[in-house]
Amino acid sequence: MTDITADTTVDAGAGATVGAAAGGAAAVGIGAAAAPPATAAPASPAVPAPDAAALGLAGAAEPAPDRHTVFCTRDLNVYYGQFRAVRDVTFDVCQHEITALIGPSGCGKTTVLRCYNRMNDLIDGARVTGTIEYHGLDLYDERVDAVEVRRRIGMVFQKPNPFPKSIYDNVAYGPRVAGQRKGLDEVVEGSLTKAALWDEVKDRLGDSAFGLSGGQQQRLCIARAIAVDPDVLLMDEPCSALDPIATARIEDLMQEIKREYTIVIVTHNMQQAARVSDMTAFFTAEIHSENDTRTGILVECDHTKTIFSNPSDERTENYVTGRFG
């Protein structure tokens, strides 16, 4: 047990075979949650005390001693051309937890989320300063290949966006572009099962994904994202286009899969954040009256319970109680 955990951390830190390591992490995930605190200390020689950092930042309302930091974000600034969209964001995301990003529209939640798999690289003129460490490794190091990053850090978008291909080909897409040719049937079945969609589509895998309902399409997108066996899932308002029943299914699904993955979710739905997340980061926008622009800032990041019952910042309290935004 201890050995495996140690391997996982070191490999991930070295960035050599993170894919395999993520698999390993998944395999031990359930056990790790119940492991005694002692395993954590020798497990992280390559990572500079991530647990302490995480706990210190989180305010430690409910200390979970064996938390492992996945994303360590420090002084993150994102610019679109001259426009600064977010300023000085600092917080941590921990393994096998669901971290919710909430805040009023335009405060930069999507922008921050897209930094974690370097999706902003695709936007002309987008620029990132500050550091994001992924298992202790600088994500924006010039030697890091953004494509490799995205294979480990999957993304589910606000609007279901299946490819205009069959259900099967949608799920098999990620493994295929990664070069996998064999065993795709198993991957497709496994991913669809995890995404709670298998029973509904198993008889029509060859049909177009566009024949599915919106909720099914979104679960297909989740299946597609977990088919590459990622380490982290980034979800940008995954339920905003869905009805309450489909939303509930996806929330259940998130609880189910968080044992294997780390999830960061953006949501506008307070109840959803309160229901599903372990940690909540509240963002807001500061308005510069001189040129009428807004810059997103992180107000606080804490245990979800604390954010919703006893936040340390007044702005958070106003927002979560519905008095603002």
Add this chain to the structure above:
Amino acid sequence: MTDASLIGAVPPTLETLRISKGRRRREVLVRWTLLLAALVSVVVSALILWSLFREAWTFITGVVWAETWGQSGWFPRRGIYDIPTIVVPTVIVTAIAMVVAGPIGLGAAVYLSEYARAGVRAWVKPVLEILAGIPSVVLGFFALTWIAPNLVGRIGKPALLTVGLGVLGLYAAVAGFFAWSRLKRYRDGSSDSSALIGVVGAAALLAAMGVGYLFWLLSLLGDFAPARAGSLAAAGIGVGLLTIPLVASVSEDAMAAVPEHLREASAGLGARRMATATKVVVPAAISGIVAAFIVATSRAIGETMVVFMAGGAADAARFTDSPFEGGLTMTAAMASLASGTDSVVGEGLTFQSLYFVGLLLFVITLALNVVAARFVDRVREQY
């Protein structure tokens, strides 16, 4: 009454809502004018087609086919009308043009829509469109004076053989894949034995075509005299250059119309740009890309000036199937016949032969469009 602020407050009466006589008359006038414009184009097309058919029919019924049969050459003024003599060079020129324009045009389109930054695209695309505006006379002249001696004369043969073998390889791969997938479906039991007969027939036909093509390619090894004057290859390359912007621009439009969220989905799954382009963007834009190829092929078939100037045959020709010799395409045959002072004097049906060739061109282009439309319906990925 017409004060905007009052309209909501006053209950409507028929008087306030009634359409005025003048307004109604103007609506009717507009409608009929537009209808007239639509009708004119339809009627003109119909008239052209009708005269085409009529004169072509005179030719078809009047010509003594038995006499032209076996004559190898196109000498309309002497009454020798051998159709392969003008069809084969047309096919050669079009094929060479598409081998040039297809990959370059598609490559440019993929670059512009998937790789280029907005700033680069902003000036490359207009430049491409200027290229499309180069008069074909200029390109014909360029093909005759530069492409023919320098490109075709010097490296024509190895280049053609390389490309030719590449095309053959591609053909074999596609045909092989087709046969294999059908065979697999047969073995799976999802297809019955009567279908297998069709498949075997189709496979035999494909194989025969491939072997024929290979023999043709090999025959070119022998009779190669570097043509310093015009040749079908020079004309084909010229026409290809002329159609690059068309392929590039129409395919780029189709690819740019593919929604951004599909690219993001693909990138988010760890696909490189090239994988996103080939596996997501091109399939989603396939109908537009095929349309671009069809339009370009039609354009290449119909292109006249370049083949007339650089094709290497003035107004009459012997049969040839070698791209390194001069040959007469259908369009060049028509142009040369209709130009000159004696324009259409000659044997009795010389004039009508022009219409016949025109009809042939029309039928070929039409067939191309029909086939393309059916193909697109099959492979389209709707987004």
